[in-house]
Amino acid sequence: MTAAATWESRIPYPALVAGLTGLALALCAVSAAVGYVPFDLGAALSDWLAGRPTLGALVLAELRLPRALLGLLVGFSLGLTGAAMQGWLRNPLAEPGLVGVSSAAALGAVIVFYSGLSAALSLALPLGGMAGAVTAAVLLNLMAARGAGTTALVIGGIAINSLAGSLTALALNLAPNPYAALEIVFWLMGSLADRGTDQLWLVLPPMLAGWALCLSGARALDALTLGEDAAHSLGFDLTGLRVRLIAGAALAVGSAVSVTGAVGFVGLVAPHLMRPLAGARPGRLLLLAGLAGACLTLAADIAVRLMPTRPELKLGVVTALIGAPFLIVLIARLRREEA
Amino acid sequence: MRIETHALSATAGGRAILTDVTLTIEPGAFTGLIGPNGAGKTTLLRLLAGLAEPAAGRVTFDGRTAAQTGRRALARGIAYLPQSGPVHWPLRTEALVMLGRLPHRGPLGGITAADRAAVERALATADAAHLRGRIVGTLSGGERMRVLLARALATEAPVLLADEPVAALDPGHQLACMALLRDAARRGSGVVAVLHDLTLAARFCDRLILLSGGGALADGPPGRVLTDDHLRAAYGIAVQRGEAGGEPFLLPWHALPSPMPKPETP
Numbered sequence: 001m002t003a004a005a006t007w008e009s010r011i012p013y014p015a016l017v018a019g020l021t022g023l024a025l026a027l028c029a030v031s032a033a034v035g036y037v038p039f040d041l042g043a044a045l046s047d048w049l050a051g052r053p054t055l056g057a058l059v060l061a062e063l064r065l066p067r068a069l070l071g072l073l074v075g076f077s078l079g080l081t082g083a084a085m086q087g088w089l090r091n092p093l094a095e096p097g098l099v100g101v102s103s104a105a106a107l108g109a110v111i112v113f114y115s116g117l118s119a120a121l122s123l124a125l126p127l128g129g130m131a132g133a134v135t136a137a138v139l140l141n142l143m144a145a146r147g148a149g150t151t152a153l154v155i156g157g158i159a160i161n162s163l164a165g166s167l168t169a170l171a172l173n174l175a176p177n178p179y180a181a182l183e184i185v186f187w188l189m190g191s192l193a194d195r196g197t198d199q200l201w202l203v204l205p206p207m208l209a210g211w212a213l214c215l216s217g218a219r220a221l222d223a224l225t226l227g228e229d230a231a232h233s234l235g236f237d238l239t240g241l242r243v244r245l246i247a248g249a250a251l252a253v254g255s256a257v258s259v260t261g262a263v264g265f266v267g268l269v270a271p272h273l274m275r276p277l278a279g280a281r282p283g284r285l286l287l288l289a290g291l292a293g294a295c296l297t298l299a300a301d302i303a304v305r306l307m308p309t310r311p312e313l314k315l316g317v318v319t320a321l322i323g324a325p326f327l328i329v330l331i332a333r334l335r336r337e338e339a
Numbered sequence: 340m341r342i343e344t345h346a347l348s349a350t351a352g353g354r355a356i357l358t359d360v361t362l363t364i365e366p367g368a369f370t371g372l373i374g375p376n377g378a379g380k381t382t383l384l385r386l387l388a389g390l391a392e393p394a395a396g397r398v399t400f401d402g403r404t405a406a407q408t409g410r411r412a413l414a415r416g417i418a419y420l421p422q423s424g425p426v427h428w429p430l431r432t433e434a435l436v437m438l439g440r441l442p443h444r445g446p447l448g449g450i451t452a453a454d455r456a457a458v459e460r461a462l463a464t465a466d467a468a469h470l471r472g473r474i475v476g477t478l479s480g481g482e483r484m485r486v487l488l489a490r491a492l493a494t495e496a497p498v499l500l501a502d503e504p505v506a507a508l509d510p511g512h513q514l515a516c517m518a519l520l521r522d523a524a525r526r527g528s529g530v531v532a533v534l535h536d537l538t539l540a541a542r543f544c545d546r547l548i549l550l551s552g553g554g555a556l557a558d559g560p561p562g563r564v565l566t567d568d569h570l571r572a573a574y575g576i577a578v579q580r581g582e583a584g585g586e587p588f589l590l591p592w593h594a595l596p597s598p599m600p601k602p603e604t605p
Contacts, residue, residue: 090427223441226490227425232390234494235414235442280428280474 013284016277020291024072027298031068032060034305039064066200067192071298073200074192074260075270077207077252079293080286082267083274084214087221087282088245089153092334093327095268096253099157100136102264103164105250105257108132110171110184126203129258130250136160137246144242190261190316192301203255210255211290213248217241218283225282263316265323266293272330340401340416340497340529341365342387347396349382356382358553359396366497369524370531371540371561374550375574380533381422381502383550387531388419388500414442418494422502422533424487426475432486433471436461439493458493464519465489466512480507488516498529505532505539517543537578538588541565549573562587571595 011019033041037059044056044064078096085094085101096102112128136157143156168188175181220241223231232238256263270293271285278284300319304312342364349357356379364370364387372380385391386398389405400408400416408416418439426435439461440454462468467485470478475486484507491499504520505513513536521543524530534540540547540561547564549557551573557564570576578589 219441219444223438225427225430225435226438226487227421227427229385229388229390229421230419230424232410233388233414233417233419234438235411237410275428279434280430281434282428 011277016288017291020288020295024291024294024298027295027302028068028072031071031298031302032064034302035064062196066195066197067301068298070195070200070259071192071301072294073203073207074256074263075266075294075297076290077210077256078263078266078297079270080211080214080290081249081252082293083271083282083285083289084217084221084245084249086271087224087285088241090224091154092272092330093154096249097262097264097267098161099140099154100160100164101133101249101253102257102262103161103168104136105129105133105254106188106262107164107168108254109258110168110188113184114171114175122198123202126206126255126258130206130254132164133250133254133257136164137250141242141246186314187261189314190263191314192260193312195259199259203259206251206255210248210252213244214252215286217245218286222281222283261316263297264320265326266296266319269323269326270296342498342529343399344386345397347386347398348394349379349386349391350394351382355553360554362548362555362558364498364529364531366529367524367527368529368545369521369543370546370548371534371544372531372548372550373534373537373540378550379553380550384500384502384531384533388417389413390419411442415494416496417498417500418491418496420487420491420501420504423507429474429476432467432473432475433458435475435486436489436493439490442494457495461489461493464492466515481509481512484508485512499523501532503533503535505534505536513539537565537591541589542586565589
């Protein structure tokens with residue numbers, strides 16, 4: 001009776017989506033209003049919309065809005081791909097950051113940085129990030145195709161993660177001067193500060209494509225709840241699913257990392273917060289986790305600007321400070337459930 | 340749907356599991372797939388479901404190959420219940436059973452009244468309606484098996500392939516489950532179940548296929564398959580037989596010192 005009652009009283013899915021979308025947009029507005037110079041958001045907005053080139057309009061259009069929108073896009077990408085990876089590997093610990101996709105993307109971007117290609121071609125950085133993410137995703141795919149179980153896959157992901165990390169460290173070690181190394185280190189920590197409209201337009205198309213690929217797997221991810229044989233027998237092509245999810249994660253995470261550096265744990269935390277509200281259905285979880293990821297990232301990015309620390313803390317540092325204890329609690333809970 | 344295998348062979352890890360198996364699964368019959376551990380029962384069931392490619396030979400569904408039939412049409416035609424099926428997320432029973440309707444839903448189509456009705460029928464048939472709001476992870480082994488069976492029934496496919504559907508059930512639910520599968524066959528479905536309980540197999544199945552040594556050692560009505568010779572050759576056992584209410588039953592009695600390789604002892 002009580003179980004049936006909770007089933008009935010669950011918040012309807014459309015209401016959840018609408019509520020989270022509203023929250024994400026509100027946080028976007030707050031993010032645009034928060035900054036280091038005194039700033040009248042209303043006046044700037046009306047100036048900008050009217051096409052008056054005032055300082056306020058310029059700050060809004062070139063600094064505040066890109067930062068807020070990038071927070072939204074990056075957070076959605078991380079939350080969505082986290083949910084997609086967890087559903088696909090049927091492991092609640094799978095996350096772009098943990099299975100090496102993010103760090104490989106970071107490595108790709110660092111190589112581009114290092115080689116000087118990024119100065120020559122603005123597109124080089126996101127392309128480098130995506131190339132790194134694709135490499136990690138293809139390695140994971142090869143392991144999956146050889147019949148590795150999900151535990152083996154996660155361990156393989158961790159191996160990819162450390163390999164990419166050590167190669168990044170190697171690049172730093174070989175950096176021609178300490179300033180270049182410092183620049184890379186700060187970039188790796190992950191931040192949304194001082195990003196502009198150029199970066200926004202650069203990463204928008206690959207991110208949207210990545211989202212579409214991940215979301216197209218919703219039904220198949222639901223079916224995978226019953227294991228691979230059952231999902232196959234329900235009419236889903238699992239090879240196609242693998243290719244779509246890996247390409248989708250690589251596009252979305254690769255471009256996200258190339259703009260903001262590594263922002264960890266959003267992809268882990270967002271699906272976990274949303275799972276009970278999605279009735280644990282992996283397909284439904286995708287969109288909800290994306291929206292929750294956007295909210296978390298925006299909130300963290302607002303927090304770094306409200307904190308008195310100057311220069312501001314890096315976004316990735318804050319998400320890791322919150323996310324890592326969350327991971328420990330999560331593992332403790334998983335162990336209890338298994339026992 | 341009529342499933343035919345022709346000179347089917349299957350290998351696993353370089354070892355031949357099945358060699359030259361030719362048989363037909365007809366609609367309207369309840370077939371029990373029996374045989375010792377490692378005889379290839381699950382392998383054969385997966386081949387019948389179109390989930391694996393045979394090493395040699397072919398499987399056809401109403402005369403067409405799996406590729407010609409198409410994955411979705413096959414999914415609507417055959418419901419497959421894997422052995423001790425995993426459930427990876429804490430779904431509620433109702434949502435889990437609804438997964439059985441996926442083959443009937445378009446890429447963007449929502450849940451229809453027909454889907455809800457099919458889920459209700461499946462829950463009622465599998466005696467799982469009272470579990471609808473429970474989270475699957477909290478169910479007992481028997482309850483969980485019935486929910487998974489309801490998921491397979493919800494597809495309402497003309498063929499149901501079940502791998503050890505009664506393994507986790509108590510005697511009462513074993514009998515209920517066997518009766519349920521037999522009734523499904525009476526209504527015109529083709530039902531194939533992997534079974535280990537020879538008495539249940541003898542009492543409820545129309546036909547038994549005894550797999551042993553890489554092929555079908557015997558195939559036919561239970562009385563003709565469960566002979567002393569076949570059981571000795573396949574399982575290396577002697578049985579006690581009896582009769583109750585006009586129905587024969589048999590109990591595995593002791594293992595025979597036979598040429599059959601001994602199972603490893605720990």
